[in-house]
Amino acid sequence: MIFFHTADVHLGAKPDSGRPWSLEREKALWNTFSKITQDAGRSAKLLLIAGDLFHRPPLRSELNEVCGLFEDIPHTHVVIIAGNHDFIGPGSLYQSWKWPDNVTMLSTPELSSVYLEDINTEVHGLSYLQPEITSSLLDDAAAPHDGRRHILLAHCGDANHIPFRPEKAVDAGFDYIAMGHIHQPKRYKGIPAAMCGSPEPLDRTDMGERGYVIGDLTDSGCSIRWVPSATAQYTSLTLKVSSETTTTQLLNHIRAYQEKNPSYICRLKLIGLRRPDILFDLDMLLDGARITDINDSTVPDLDIAQLSYEHKNDIIGHFIKQLQMTDISEEKRKKAMEYGLRALMEDFN
Numbered sequence: 001m002i003f004f005h006t007a008d009v010h011l012g013a014k015p016d017s018g019r020p021w022s023l024e025r026e027k028a029l030w031n032t033f034s035k036i037t038q039d040a041g042r043s044a045k046l047l048l049i050a051g052d053l054f055h056r057p058p059l060r061s062e063l064n065e066v067c068g069l070f071e072d073i074p075h076t077h078v079v080i081i082a083g084n085h086d087f088i089g090p091g092s093l094y095q096s097w098k099w100p101d102n103v104t105m106l107s108t109p110e111l112s113s114v115y116l117e118d119i120n121t122e123v124h125g126l127s128y129l130q131p132e133i134t135s136s137l138l139d140d141a142a143a144p145h146d147g148r149r150h151i152l153l154a155h156c157g158d159a160n161h162i163p164f165r166p167e168k169a170v171d172a173g174f175d176y177i178a179m180g181h182i183h184q185p186k187r188y189k190g191i192p193a194a195m196c197g198s199p200e201p202l203d204r205t206d207m208g209e210r211g212y213v214i215g216d217l218t219d220s221g222c223s224i225r226w227v228p229s230a231t232a233q234y235t236s237l238t239l240k241v242s243s244e245t246t247t248t249q250l251l252n253h254i255r256a257y258q259e260k261n262p263s264y265i266c267r268l269k270l271i272g273l274r275r276p277d278i279l280f281d282l283d284m285l286l287d288g289a290r291i292t293d294i295n296d297s298t299v300p301d302l303d304i305a306q307l308s309y310e311h312k313n314d315i316i317g318h319f320i321k322q323l324q325m326t327d328i329s330e331e332k333r334k335k336a337m338e339y340g341l342r343a344l345m346e347d348f349n
């Protein structure tokens with residue numbers, strides 16, 4: 001029995017809000033989820049959604065949209081739980097929503113299940129009714145030896161969101177544990193369990209590839225593989241500058257890199273020695289390429305001996321001499337030299 005396992009789709013989120021590519025990312029969340037459901041419809045009997053399908057309690061229009069996707073795959077069962085983001089609070093549309101026939105939401109705060117007869121599989125799970133659950137609610141989950149296959153859907157994984165060890169659920173008889181909540185995918189060695197990760201990264205802290213799980217549950221056990229699905233990837237890019245480097249050169253370099261890797265959105269780090277009298281125009285870099293943030297760790301390339309010779313009769317030379325005689329740590333001296341000389345030389349230029 002082939003199944004798909006996804007979670008943390010966060011439909012409705014606006015990644016990198018305010019940046020030029022934000023709308024494109026917002027649409028990518030929908031497009032990738034749509035593609036996953038279509039692929040599931042072609043090859044899987046069951047689509048598991050382990051919480052946080054939506055970024056917040058969903059709007060009517062958003063629910064209509066996903067129901068349209070599920071109606072297009074009538075021969076695939078869909079089982080959903082609500083996570084900490086799309087929790088079923090007072091007034092949540094989840095409470096009274098009429099899902100298509102192939103869809104089940106396990107919406108109670110204690111474990112419940114749905115038995116899918118044609119695939120002899122029972123899916124167990126619970127939904128969040130509030131954004132946090134600190135108790136280990138799933139520790140007592142158990143699957144009976146009744147000839148059915150049993151799957152546990154679990155939105156869990158940190159102290160405020162159902163602390164949980166999947167090993168325990170395997171010992172309690174479950175054939176697969178479909179976990180959600182942590183965006184970084186994780187396999188558990190030797191046991192049929194996975195944190196599938198989000199199908200698309202949500203922000204710059206979601207570094208690396210993202211995807212979902214395709215599993216095959218048979219009488220001899222459960223095999224799973226992880227499939228990449230994300231259309232963008234947050235990566236770190238470190239560039240080393242020299243005293244000849246200009247902002248335009250940096251921008252051209254980053255643009256060429258991103259043309260070669262069009263899915264990359266970069267966190268930029270600048271290192272190396274820059275010309276002492278310039279600061280890179282970070283706004284120009286942020287405006288000109290897909291960069292979320294910049295860590296400028298460059299240091300000015302100061303030739304102290306040369307400077308103190310050239311300025312032996314003015315305040316710059318005097319400043320260098322005094323600082324060299326001051327009893328402070330080398331690190332502090334370096335910083336003070338950098339800031340002091342920058343300020344003094346601006347006056348001179």
Ligand SMILES: [Mn+2]
Nearest residue numbers: 052083084181
């Ligand atoms: Mn979550």
